[in-house]
Amino acid sequence: MQELSAIREQSFYYHRVDGDRPGTQREPSNFMVSLNSPSNNPEGGPAKAAPNRTLNDVVIRLAGNSQDGIQAVGGFLARLAGRSAQEVMTYMTIPSTISGGPSIFQVRMGTGDILSAGDRADVLVAFYQHSYESHRAALRPGGVLLYDSDHVTPNPDDKEVTAVGVPMTSATVEAVGGSSKEKGKNIYVLGLLARMFDLNVPKLTQLIKERFGGKNEDIVRNALLAFDAGYAYPAENLHHILYKLDQPAPAPNARPQVTTDGNTALTYGLITAGVRYGAGYPITPWSSIMETLRTELPKYGGIFVQCEDEIAAVSTALGFSYGGNLAITGSSGPGLSLKAEALGWAVMAEIPLVVVNVQRGGPSTGLPTSVEQSDLMQAVYGSHGDAPRIVLAPKTVEDCFYTAIEAAKLAREYSTPVIILTDQALATRIEAFDEPDLPKLMIEAKPDLAPRPASFKPYPLDGLTRHAPPGAVMGSGKYPTVSGLEHDELGHPTANPALHQKMTAKRREKIKAAAKAFAPLEVFGDQSGDVLLVGWGCTYGPIHEAVGRLQSAGLKVGHAHIRHIHPLDQDLEKIFARFKHIRVIEINDEGLYGQGQLATLLRAKFCNPAIGSITKTDGLTYRVSEIVERVAQDLGLTNIKTGARKFSVLAEQSRA
């Protein structure tokens, strides 16, 4: 695809070093309300402040160009939070151009449940005039604008925020020396932020050493020089904007936290699930999964093939699966379309396969680096004929890991293709989560080459298909053929009308049966009442936070996040019956019939007129306030900004 270098821009690079390191411990996840959470301050006035006040959480937006390394700074902050047992969530936009272009990285870190990257920022770091102009509005009143005084002239009449100019470019050049030009000003800014929020300097310098170590020694030295210079920026210039982030108490028995993005979590979920073979073709934002699999699988004795096209990729993956090793292929929307014919074959021939679709804006090349949830119908129905398959959608970065394991398990158990519908937002954002219990989860899977008894049938009408992979001796002396033609129980092609009906039913019923083993769907918030917010995929955090704000208006509000898109969770009908209104929140278009894609599916399945749809297609994740306002408007609330917090957590002190 044409956006190949956008892939490089996009993939988050962590330098990896060998050897274990003691991890910080984390408190058990009892739900804490953060300052950014609305229920803490429903009146919407400035929070009460004390000098050098400790903050529960803070939202920092870095705005610059894609080559400025702002993603690296955001990554350092995210990993620092993870190592400090803090919660963290990030959000980034990347231009789809080959190099350059405006880019942002937003990180929200702190204690308590951090569920979204934050609607608006408390701190905006602006590298350029265009960064300032484009993102000033994203800063909450009372927040801090930290700008590069070498490049930015802020509006002098703007008294709503505290503007602090720092000569980031020239100070970096001065600190590092002329040869490096302004490279390293991102690390200079990291030093500034470390000072501003009293961050753990030894941990940050350790992260810098890990990130740049192994390269030229000069690079590590320059990075540390830049960091120190930023940190040492004269305190008298910053004294009015110094804070401290709350540190959770370490809990000795908790699992250490890991910090990573959704694509990486998904990739290692597949490896944990014993998937050792795969094939793919580059496309943003799927590529980082195939890059990691290509370099990781050989360590596990496996193979990942970069194919000539999407069709070859799904075909090669199916060849691996046919050989008895469950394989993975993946892509983004356009690539899934190309794989659709082979997917139909996999349904007919009943071959297991995991297919990842990292959704982006469509149709066609669309918005290759933006988020959208518009491939749901394609994932559920995209192929020819009646081709039921399983479709799962992870809701968080952590869930990308567990969904991969569940997908592999279902593919093997039901000998079927399983599609994982993730999206650009989940793929690229960074979250901290408890390190998985790997010894417990690790699956070792080898082809079952045991001889098959004479009674073996590849396609039994009264049971699940369990293929005999090549290498298995057939007791009957008759070797099986897997077929895309309709077939009888032994795999012989047949056009017998009654048999086609029976086999179609068999393939349908086995997918329906899979739903019986799904873990029950949990409803967050009120278990019955006025409105149930339903979402899927990356909208989990914002919807979750919206619940609290809508409750502050006196409504009884619940949230159900659907991970099993196809087949749907069995208990949905009962859950729906407990609410007066159901609003399905999606990042896709309302279509010709007025509902988003999941809402359409839910209305078709449950015939429930209470189901309404909230959609958008601006290529961005939902902000909490967006959800609250749309739902409030929909339900006729007078205050559609219910529960909104107007001022930044930094407000009171910065005004003092």
Next chain:
Amino acid sequence: MSALSAPPTGPARAALNKKVLAADHPTWCPGCGDFAVLASFYKVLEKLNYPQEKIVTFAGIGCSSRFPYFVNSHGGHFIHGRSLPFAAGISLGRDDLHVFAFGGDGDGFSIGGNHLVHTARKNPRMTYVIMDNSVYGLTKKQTSPTSPLGFKSKTDPWGAFDQPINPMRTLINSGATFVARSHATQVNHMVEMMYRAAQHDGFSVVEILSECVEFYEGAFDAANPRKGGAFQTIEEKKHDGTPEDAKRHDPTDELAAFQLALEPWPGKFGVYYENKTRPTKNALEQKLIAATREKTKGASDLELLQKTFARMR
């Protein structure tokens, strides 16, 4: 895949023969060239005498692609044009197997043309037999990528005018490491070509001109002595220093292979090109695995994974 508890009940392994190898009765029209290809393939398997359970036959879509139903081996019938990447997956994932893919000219040179080029380039260890009848038979007489200029079909009733593919030239150019050509009326020659292809360590291709008696009768008469044609085989170099040996074909000589491929219709039959030095993708991937595992000092899967997560802390 689940383990089945019942013990094997099959008979002790006997040598492969036509009786053991025959499966469903072919659905081809009487007189179809593919019958002879099938019979020759049985003979090749007899000669190779691989363990029966290690043989895999796969195909795309088309008349000839029904082949795997007629061979009693593990195998299957994939979608149109995509049997090569599928078969490559089988071969790469299961290096212990012997993988054969079958198909026609439409499957291989038209809808699957891109895969042919790239499979050749990657050189997985497998054998591909193309039954070329120069017409779409299953869909009843449309122009195929190897239909000659002037061929009258339902899609070119006035005679085809798109330049046909030259299979040998395409295959050599793509980097296939064994390229041979045969004719469905020449059973011994077919057996020899397929046998040598199967023994080749790499991506080996045999194109067999196989007449469609229904939609393109007489297509290959020019190379059939019984129909007044001449079946000219390639004489391969013996490296015996004799003057006549200088005129013989050296299959390792790529340029000479191209020259043979450019000879006028019906051209010659035999091994056009053979490259025994280029490593297979199977070998290269195994080498990568070995080198990588040496670096990780043979750490177990769990140890590797735990280290990775420790680095994400």
